[in-house]
Amino acid sequence: MRAIGMILAGGNGSRMRELQNRRTVAAMPIAGSYRAIDFALSNMSNSNIQKVGVITQYNARSLNNHLSSSKWWDLGRKRGGLYLLPPAVTGESWWYKGTADALYQNLSFLRNSREQYVVIASGDGVYKIDYNDVVDFHVLKGADITVVCTEYTGDDITRFGILNLDEDARIVGFEEKPLVTKSNIISTGIYILRRRLLIQLLEQCRAEDRTDFVRDVLIRYKDVKKIYGYKMNRYWSNMASVESYYRTNMDFLKPEVRDYFFRQYPAIYSKKDDNPPAKFSADSRVSNSLISSGCIISGTVEDSVIFKKVFVGKNCIIKNSIILNDVYIGDNAIIENCIVESRSMLQPGSCHKGENGVEIVIEKNKMRVT
Amino acid sequence: MIRKEMIAMLLAGGQGSQLGILTDNVAKSALSFGGKYRIIDFPLSNLVNSGIDTIGVLTQYRPLRLTSHIGIGIPWDLDRNSGGVAILPSSGKGVDSDWITGTAGPVAEYIDYIDQYDPDYVLIVPADRVYKMDYEVMLDYHIALDSDVTVASMRVPEGGSVSSATMLIDAYGVVEKFEPDTACPCSNLESMRTYLFDWQLLKKALLMFKEEEVLDFEKHIIPQFLKEDRIVSAYEWNGYYRDVPTAEEYWKANLELVGERPELSFYEKFWTIYTNGENLAPAYIADSCNVTNALLSEGSEVYGVVERSVIGPGTVVSEGAVVRNSVIQEDCFVAKGAVVENAVIARGSTIGSGAVIGSGEGSGICVIGEDSIIPDGAVVLRQTEKVGGKEGDRP
Numbered sequence: 024m025r026a027i028g029m030i031l032a033g034g035n036g037s038r039m040r041e042l043q044n045r046r047t048v049a050a051m052p053i054a055g056s057y058r059a060i061d062f063a064l065s066n067m068s069n070s071n072i073q074k075v076g077v078i079t080q081y082n083a084r085s086l087n088n089h090l091s092s093s094k095w096w097d098l099g100r101k102r103g104g105l106y107l108l109p110p111a112v113t114g115e116s117w118w119y120k121g122t123a124d125a126l127y128q129n130l131s132f133l134r135n136s137r138e139q140y141v142v143i144a145s146g147d148g149v150y151k152i153d154y155n156d157v158v159d160f161h162v163l164k165g166a167d168i169t170v171v172c173t174e175y176t177g178d179d180i181t182r183f184g185i186l187n188l189d190e191d192a193r194i195v196g197f198e199e200k201p202l203v204t205k206s207n208i209i210s211t212g213i214y215i216l217r218r219r220l221l222i223q224l225l226e227q228c229r230a231e232d233r234t235d236f237v238r239d240v241l242i243r244y245k246d247v248k249k250i251y252g253y254k255m256n257r258y259w260s261n262m263a264s265v266e267s268y269y270r271t272n273m274d275f276l277k278p279e280v281r282d283y284f285f286r287q288y289p290a291i292y293s294k295k296d297d298n299p300p301a302k303f304s305a306d307s308r309v310s311n312s313l314i315s316s317g318c319i320i321s322g323t324v325e326d327s328v329i330f331k332k333v334f335v336g337k338n339c340i341i342k343n344s345i346i347l348n349d350v351y352i353g354d355n356a357i358i359e360n361c362i363v364e365s366r367s368m369l370q371p372g373s374c375h376k377g378e379n380g381v382e383i384v385i386e387k388n389k390m391r392v393t
Numbered sequence: 394m395i396r397k398e399m400i401a402m403l404l405a406g407g408q409g410s411q412l413g414i415l416t417d418n419v420a421k422s423a424l425s426f427g428g429k430y431r432i433i434d435f436p437l438s439n440l441v442n443s444g445i446d447t448i449g450v451l452t453q454y455r456p457l458r459l460t461s462h463i464g465i466g467i468p469w470d471l472d473r474n475s476g477g478v479a480i481l482p483s484s485g486k487g488v489d490s491d492w493i494t495g496t497a498g499p500v501a502e503y504i505d506y507i508d509q510y511d512p513d514y515v516l517i518v519p520a521d522r523v524y525k526m527d528y529e530v531m532l533d534y535h536i537a538l539d540s541d542v543t544v545a546s547m548r549v550p551e552g553g554s555v556s557s558a559t560m561l562i563d564a565y566g567v568v569e570k571f572e573p574d575t576a577c578p579c580s581n582l583e584s585m586r587t588y589l590f591d592w593q594l595l596k597k598a599l600l601m602f603k604e605e606e607v608l609d610f611e612k613h614i615i616p617q618f619l620k621e622d623r624i625v626s627a628y629e630w631n632g633y634y635r636d637v638p639t640a641e642e643y644w645k646a647n648l649e650l651v652g653e654r655p656e657l658s659f660y661e662k663f664w665t666i667y668t669n670g671e672n673l674a675p676a677y678i679a680d681s682c683n684v685t686n687a688l689l690s691e692g693s694e695v696y697g698v699v700e701r702s703v704i705g706p707g708t709v710v711s712e713g714a715v716v717r718n719s720v721i722q723e724d725c726f727v728a729k730g731a732v733v734e735n736a737v738i739a740r741g742s743t744i745g746s747g748a749v750i751g752s753g754e755g756s757g758i759c760v761i762g763e764d765s766i767i768p769d770g771a772v773v774l775r776q777t778e779k780v781g782g783k784e785g786d787r788p
Contacts, residue, residue, distance in 0.1 A: 039788055055674070056674060056675050094467065098639055117752030135696070178427070198652075251565050266404060276677075281674070281677060281694075285674035285692060288715065290671075291673070292673070293673050295468065295506070295669070295673070297468070297666070297667050299427070299428075299429070299688075300427070300428040300659075300688040300691070300703075300704075301675075301690075302688055303684045303685055303688075303689065303699075305653075305686050307685055308683075309676070309684055310678065310682065311679055311680045312677070313675040313676070314676045314677075315691075316429075316676075316677035316690075316691055317660070328675075330675075
């Protein structure tokens, strides 16, 4: 591959409510047995990108833990490999002030690479893409910057960057989180450009004390540089809010989504842990649900996504809910429309029902030594 | 080379010919077990959990799937600079090198491998048994008795048949009589074919029998130790241990796992069993189906009924299909309306819609070989031959 990868995984996802306290969005568990960043990393690995930098900042411990070994994504390499790029305290800075600033502070990483292109991707998207196709498009159009975009139909479209493309797919309009949208084409936060151009733009930003890649590069330069939109037609989702996180997980209950991500080539990789198969006791009643490895299910589970190592006691009723990793649910508990935070311990008979939208349940596990 | 106190040699060459078509293409130790595991995962994880980080895996019969499963040992943390796992293919004298044709022969071929690490002790472990055992405790026992070789052993339950050497021991556990002939056992204490040797003594014995065509631990080496008045002791083991020599035993041992509190638990944090699995996706269970007393591995999907069964990774049970009292290995497809009862279905098989596999009566089990294609509506009550070919896609 002619590119290096940069994954922006430093965001704090303030709309993730209490879920953000435990980890950054890129480390959010997703689809039962993955983490958000697995998608960006697997796509890069599957596109033969051999050198990937992950820019981290906010609450990165869980993410660091997940990335403690790079071999799961075939990035444990002698040449290239996976680089974690947290902010470093230096004479002039000690925190990334924005996406462009984060990239600028790792300018030496970019300078020391030899690949011609840089793929910049956010760490919170759920999608499959071959970045080689995007680079081919980029070269074909003679573009300076290519933004991967997709058509979006959800009602929360105003949380995205909205693009207007002309007939040649060149971006003529770019508005970040507008109040009124003029099109339904959104930026997916994946950008491709030449490495030298990126270095030049970042130095320019620094000189002008600008820090945000979208606002200060894409929008500011859209009439000067040739910025093109590459349309992605397959499944794409990201999880910037609790609602979109919930919806993305529930999407995996659809056969076509499962088939696309779990069974079709190429695969999505993740850190492998050593959980036994999911176990179902004589009293289990499960329908339309995903049950991950290491679970023991004795109750009723409907239309839910159960993550790893979850224990569901007898006569429990779990509906339309997401139970994150390592949760213990005592007998006779009722959980509806909830996201149960990982490592919670729900007492027998406890009842949680999300009345207006999704409720986030966090119950400290008193059995766990902290 | 860094010196190691104890290293292990895993004997993974055996076919397990009594398993019939299940081991047609694969050594017994690479046969899947408990859904996502393979039999060798148990001894291999035992070794790693016992703190042994240098392991030679001796292969012989159909080693491809075994060697690709182990690779460089990443799942067991055996990808190491010093030590780690080494695949040691045996040049082999026999074709079916089951236990009868000699267990020590392959080890004798790799004296140089063991000598690299200059160990005090060498542990010999069969790779085709399912159990959890701490070999460090066995080493403590070996040292406490000042033994020259310690043989792990079990009591044969009353009425059970003996399948390896038997021993008479004194009050301290020192072996007084060692009877390799299984036809005339001298006691109910049976060898588990797991031996802990002082390396220098074992090496001497291996070299002594250099000229033997067939070299066996129980027929040659241990009797030789006794002849030389060495201390041979028996380490008695009372825990869970399954040999699964036949398809029926294999089926039974798998189905034991679906019980509420099986003797072999995968769910305790202590003593994890590691494996090399590619499938990561969670299991999916569709609307209006019934899954009870079952193990579902990663990536499996159930649209029908699964009762008292073990389902392997990536296997699909379609709408209206019923799987009962059965073991289905990885990547199988059970089409609509098929009924599978009291059966073992090996990996990659397709069961056509409306087919009936096995019978509900206690007339023994039905075994379907790897990559079989059972046509729609077929009735297979007892099957031990391969059906259909690899041609043709899944319906």
